[in-house]
Amino acid sequence: MAEVCSPLRIPLIAGHKNPAAVTEDVCRPMLRPPSTLWWAGFTVAFALLLLGVAAVSYQIATGVGTWGLNTTVGWAFDITNFVFWVGIGHAGTLISAILFLFRQKWRTSVNRSAEAMTLFAVMCAGIFPVIHTGRPWLAYWLFPYPNTRGPLWINFRSPLAWDCFAISTYFLISATFWYVGLIPDLATIRDRVAPGLRQRLFATFSLGWNGSYRVWRHYEVLYLLLAGLATPLVVSVHTIVSWDFATAVIPGWHATIFPPYFVAGAIFSGIAMVLTLMIVARKLMGLEDYITLRHVDVMCKLLLLTSSIVALAYGTEFFTAFYGGNAYEQFVFRNRALGPFAWAYWTMVSCNVLVPQLLWFRGVRRRLELVFFLSLLINVGMWFERFVIIVTSLHRDFLPSSWAMYRPTIVEVSTLLGSFGLFFTCFLIFCRILPVIAMGEVKAVLRHGHENGGHA
Amino acid sequence: MSQRVLIGIFDSEDAILQVTESARRRGLKIVDVFAPYAVHGLDRAMGLERSKLPWVCAALGLFGASFKVWFEYWTTASDWPINVGGKPWNSLPAFVPITFEVMVLFAGISTVLAFFGMNRLWPGRRAALLDPRVSNDRFALVLEEDNAAFDVDEIGHFLREHQAIRVEEREQEIAA
Numbered sequence: 001m002a003e004v005c006s007p008l009r010i011p012l013i014a015g016h017k018n019p020a021a022v023t024e025d026v027c028r029p030m031l032r033p034p035s036t037l038w039w040a041g042f043t044v045a046f047a048l049l050l051l052g053v054a055a056v057s058y059q060i061a062t063g064v065g066t067w068g069l070n071t072t073v074g075w076a077f078d079i080t081n082f083v084f085w086v087g088i089g090h091a092g093t094l095i096s097a098i099l100f101l102f103r104q105k106w107r108t109s110v111n112r113s114a115e116a117m118t119l120f121a122v123m124c125a126g127i128f129p130v131i132h133t134g135r136p137w138l139a140y141w142l143f144p145y146p147n148t149r150g151p152l153w154i155n156f157r158s159p160l161a162w163d164c165f166a167i168s169t170y171f172l173i174s175a176t177f178w179y180v181g182l183i184p185d186l187a188t189i190r191d192r193v194a195p196g197l198r199q200r201l202f203a204t205f206s207l208g209w210n211g212s213y214r215v216w217r218h219y220e221v222l223y224l225l226l227a228g229l230a231t232p233l234v235v236s237v238h239t240i241v242s243w244d245f246a247t248a249v250i251p252g253w254h255a256t257i258f259p260p261y262f263v264a265g266a267i268f269s270g271i272a273m274v275l276t277l278m279i280v281a282r283k284l285m286g287l288e289d290y291i292t293l294r295h296v297d298v299m300c301k302l303l304l305l306t307s308s309i310v311a312l313a314y315g316t317e318f319f320t321a322f323y324g325g326n327a328y329e330q331f332v333f334r335n336r337a338l339g340p341f342a343w344a345y346w347t348m349v350s351c352n353v354l355v356p357q358l359l360w361f362r363g364v365r366r367r368l369e370l371v372f373f374l375s376l377l378i379n380v381g382m383w384f385e386r387f388v389i390i391v392t393s394l395h396r397d398f399l400p401s402s403w404a405m406y407r408p409t410i411v412e413v414s415t416l417l418g419s420f421g422l423f424f425t426c427f428l429i430f431c432r433i434l435p436v437i438a439m440g441e442v443k444a445v446l447r448h449g450h451e452n453g454g455h456a
Numbered sequence: 457m458s459q460r461v462l463i464g465i466f467d468s469e470d471a472i473l474q475v476t477e478s479a480r481r482r483g484l485k486i487v488d489v490f491a492p493y494a495v496h497g498l499d500r501a502m503g504l505e506r507s508k509l510p511w512v513c514a515a516l517g518l519f520g521a522s523f524k525v526w527f528e529y530w531t532t533a534s535d536w537p538i539n540v541g542g543k544p545w546n547s548l549p550a551f552v553p554i555t556f557e558v559m560v561l562f563a564g565i566s567t568v569l570a571f572f573g574m575n576r577l578w579p580g581r582r583a584a585l586l587d588p589r590v591s592n593d594r595f596a597l598v599l600e601e602d603n604a605a606f607d608v609d610e611i612g613h614f615l616r617e618h619q620a621i622r623v624e625e626r627e628q629e630i631a632a
Contacts, residue, residue, distance in 0.1 A: 211490040218571055232556075439493075
C-alpha cells in the first residue's frame, strides 16, 4: 500500500509502524535492564517514600499535635493534599473514558499511563483523610458494617460518608477499567517472553486470552460500558469532594459554583501532571513516535480550556461575593486577595490563569521544555488553589478573637513529600513491569491519517 | 468431540475483513476469527449478534441502586434512627450521592465478572493459541469442515486468493 498522507488526517503515530513494530517498541524497555536514569529516579522517589513512612509513623505514634493545626484552622495540609491528589487522578479518567466516548483516537498513546497515574494518585489521596481522622487504625468505621455498638450505622447524610464511598468506588472502578484494558496486552507479552516466572505471571493475569473475536466482541462492549460508567463517576467524585466544603456554612466554601469549579480544576491539574510525566517518559523510554508533538499540543489545548474555566470560576466567586451583599462573604474574599495569605492567592492566580495564557501560542506548545516547565507551575498553582480555598476561608472566622494563622510543620511537609515519593515509586515500577502504551489500542489506529486508514 | 478445521493466517486488517465477509457470503461456517486487536466491523463481517453485556450492566446497576436506597432508609430511619441536626429520618435527597456510587460500583464490577464468566476467562487458564503471533500482528480465520462437500483444496485456494499467508488443516477439540 502506498503511504500517502491525507491532508485532513495527520497520522497519530509517527514513523510508519506496523503492528509487530509496536509490540517490539513497547516491550523493549520492559525486557532490558533498567537504565541509570531510571535507577536515579527510583532512588530519589523511594527515599521520599521512606521519609513519608517515617513521618506518618511518627505522627500516628505521637498524635495530631505534630501538625500545625489549631482550633481555628482545623483543616489545612491533609485536606489540601487529599483534594490535590484526587484532582490529579481525574485526568487519567478523562483520557481513558471521556475521550474514548468522544472517539478521540489520539488518546490511545497516553491512556494506559494516564490511568496508572489515576490509580497511584488516588492511592496517595486516600492516605490523607485516613491520617486526618486522627485514629487511622479505626478507619474501617467509615464503612457501614454490622458492629457490636448497636449496630450503630454511619450517617449517610454526611458529605464525608459520601466522599468515602465516592473515593473507594472511584479506585475500584479505575483499577478494573485499567486491568480490563491490560488483558490483551498481557497476552501479547505472555506470548513473547521466555518461559520462566515472568511468563507464568503474565499467563496467570492474561486469563487465557487468545484473541478470539467472539471474546473481542464482548470486550469492546465491556470497554464501552466501563467508559460510560467511569465518565459520570469521575464527575461525581470531585463534585462530592467539593460538597465536603460547599455543604458547610463557612463563607468562601458555601457556594453553588463549587462542583463544576472543582471538576474543571481537577482535570486542569491532572492534565498538567500527565504532561509532566509524558514528556519525561517519552524521552526516557524512547517513545517519541508514539507520544508525538501533536499529543502534547492537544493536551496543551485542554489545559488552556480548563484554565479558562478555572479563571472564570475565580472571577465568579469574587463577583458573587460582591453582588451577594453578604458582609462575611465579602470579607473572606478581600482577605484572600489582600490578607496575610495573599502571597498564596496570587501564586495560585499567576500559575493557573496567567501562565497558561502562553499556551495560546503554537510556538510555546511545540517547545517541550517550556511545556514541561509550565506543567510544573500549574501543578504548584493547583496545590495552592486548594490551600487557599481551605485555609483562607478558615483562618479568619466570624469571631476576630479566634483569628489565627496556619503554618505547616516539618511532619506535615514530610508527609506531602512522602506522597510524591509513593506516587513516583509506583509509576517508575509500573514503567518497568507493564506496557506503558496500550498496544492493542495503538495497533488499531496505526493507519489513521494514511491512505484508506482511519475508518472502515 | 473433535472437529476438522481449515485455518487461514493473514497479516493485514483489510485481508481479514474481506475474507471473513466473503466466507460468510459463501455460506462457510466460521468457527472463529483471531485478532491481535479489535478490528472495526469484524463482528459484522462474522455475522455475530450484539453482546448482551449491557443488560447485565443495567440490571445489576439497578439492583445496586435499589439495594442501597433500601439499606440507607433501613439504617437511618428504622434500625437505629439518630437525630442529626433535626433532619428528617428519611433524608432521601441526601441518600442520592451514595446510591449513585453504589450503582456504578455494582454495574461496573458485575459486568466485568459477567464478561469473565461468559467467555470462560480465569487466572491460570491455558491460552489455546492458533498461532504464536496472533497476539502480535497476525490474524486467523478458522472454518469448520462441516460436511463431506467441504472441498479443502478449493477453500484453501479461496483463502489464498484473499492473501492468506498460510493455510493449514487441523483437528481440534471442541468444548462442549
